[in-house]
Amino acid sequence: MATMADVARSAGVSVATVSHVLNDTRPVLPHTRQAVLDAVEELGYTTNTLARSLVTARTRSIGLAVSAISNPYFTEILQGVEAAALEAGYSLLIADPHDDPEHERKVVQLLHERRVDGMIVAPSAKPRELLAYLSRHCVPAVLLDRLVDPPNAEGGPRFDQVCADNAEPMSRLVTHLAGLGHRRIGLVAGLPGLSTTSERIMGYRSGLAFSGLSYDERLLVHGDSESAGAERATADLLSSGAPPTALVTGNNAMTIGALRALRARGVSVPDGMALCCFDDFAWADLFSPRLTAVAQPSKEIGARAVRVLLERLGEPDRPARTVRLPCTFVHRTSCGCPDPSESPATSVPHKRPGKPSDDPSDVETRR
Template identity: 50%
Template structure:
């Protein structure tokens, strides 16, 4: 078990100095304070004062550990979180996890060292085996946002993925497409798994056979998505329609379609999970399933504040339904 003495040794200061930083009992020189905080982060120290302040909420601040650089969706989500937190009298401390497990753990520990009252987290695939058990054990009020791994003991809020993706497949199937491809997201993410499940459900609902060759991973990024569509188009029976699993991958899909000389929707119908701000600027405009981003961010903050106020209540999972925005990339005429 990590002790205050371990933190003091690593930071090169006295135990008294560490205590002053942890308990805010005396001013400490900024450079010294930063050394202590860095040592707390590195060691994972969660002394009684830190744990107690996390539970009782003495700093009027919320920590957010989120991957803000990989997807503009998360930037929009952060705006909603910040709005609601500010309106409730809280400040935000943001750490970018870069969607990497080690960075995530470091980010969470840094936020804990800053004694935030609670934590909003978009978990990486390894979080249920690493940071989440730790957060639950020490009683940090936590809400998981967007990616909902079904981890017991924490609140969770995000979009409904299964039925929404199924709806996109059904729409394309009803237009007569019998070979519908899916560019899926990064493996291991619950959002990716749920959208693949929704795809399978939609295929079955329109009476088409399940063909795993029609699902290709775009790893939630533009360039891999471009490669994934190239692989689908190389099949003996390539798809006549394709669904992009998120907004970033949609750009890769469109780039690959153009490289193959395909016209949308005449040669390849396209639809996407996630709205993009340029969806109605391209020709043809894109049919998308728009997530309720603002509602998710607002609900996440409200759930966290409720957890801080009532730490013993039952945990809740909230899924908010996306909305289909019907445009012409799927092959339909303008309404």
């Protein structure tokens, strides 16, 4: 097996220069850099990651704790995390906490014991033990998608956080339905305790108020962020004395559950019930009717979380920050509108009703 010294001899440079090229620790003249890279290729040299980790106290690995198996939404986020980590030269260790607070703390501890340099975690609805563990062991971490981090003594977040905007895109769905004449708009909301659930409920109520509609608590049900729960919740709505004429679902899994409940009762979409959903997904365009949805920038959320974590590793003492990425309103036909695919524009960036359109950009909050 070739060594760094072999590479140095072949390239006619010092071992230190080879190290600077491979680890990007100091600028090297372009022709010298190329000579080292050519020697690496010719000799088949590979970095001894274990040896380097002993010297640098870094493993160049990231721990990722998300419920990707039980929640399809996280699959695209995982893809974004993996791509960004690989590009930065980091490996990825993945664990599924199954949205269970006790299991969540255990998998984070296991990742920490494997000496990952930092972690990206999508917390459960009750993350007290998780946050306590990360704080106690000073683990560099980014909270993903769900903002459950309480403020520190200075009023800012304790951990970096990356998520999508939730309230205003949900408001957009509600005002869109109201603009089509609906006066009883129901919401199948997610699991109580998650910030995504509370923020989307806030957006739902904001959209009603903006449209001049009263909030009716009977039209808001919880599907607990899963298909089966949404199916039960939607069935309850349909069985009520005054069911809604339009429905908004709080995530992609609950959209499937709501559609099952509607089909079981012979309610067609959009003629019997207009439907909009938070979370677009790969086959939403294949349903009949095609689903009007808010699309989250899932891969970019994952990639941004990696970049924020790497910045944290480079500057451990900088203030924590929260980064929010914009969503996109995808206009299709389940809302009851004519097929927008016949017009040139079928997807527009989300903007709050009544405000002029601006180019979408992420919003970053520092405390």
